[in-house]
Amino acid sequence: MNRKTLSLADWQQQQQSDTPRSAPVTSTSENLIYSTDGGNLTQPKPAKAGGEAYADGKVRLQRQTKKRGGKAVIVVRGIAKSHDELTVICKALKQSCACGGTVKDGTIELQNDQRERVEEALKKLGYSTLWAGG
Structure with a gap:
């Protein structure tokens, strides 16, 4: 048995010389698989909505139990302030x-x-109230 022993460095050199070098692949949108281009992809959060006043200037109070498992909630509408002030x-x-x-x-x-x-x-805070919805 005639075996020729190669060192690791000789084997790597032989592998490099056997493989032909190809031209670099230019990417187009058709063959693009993954890209880090595009910058910041997170969307800015929209501003939180403020309240709107009614024409008569009164604050509406309404008792609701819809979609809350029968538990009552008082909804206060008609205060024309920003979200932070609300x-x-x-x-x-x-x-x-x-x-x-x-x-x-x-x-x-x-x-x-x-x-x-x-x-x-609400009256202590200076708002006139009106019950809405029954």
Whole structure:
């Protein structure tokens, strides 16, 4: 048996000389598989909606139980302020009513059915209220 032993360096050199060098592949949109071009692909977050006032200037209070498993929520509409100012008003209402709540799409939603407390707290803040929806 005649075996010729090659060192690793000789074998690598032999492999490099056997493979022909090809021209670099230019990418086009047809054969593009992955690209890091395109910059920042995250979309900017839209500005949060503020409230809109009604023509008579009164704040509407409405009791809702839709899609909430039968639990009552007081929805406050008609305060023409920015989202940040509505958040401050919501915090004051939550503290006076001792309940949870949030600001969604320019309205304030307060948990539990505490109509009188919400109405009193809004009057202390200088808003005239009107019950809507029954």
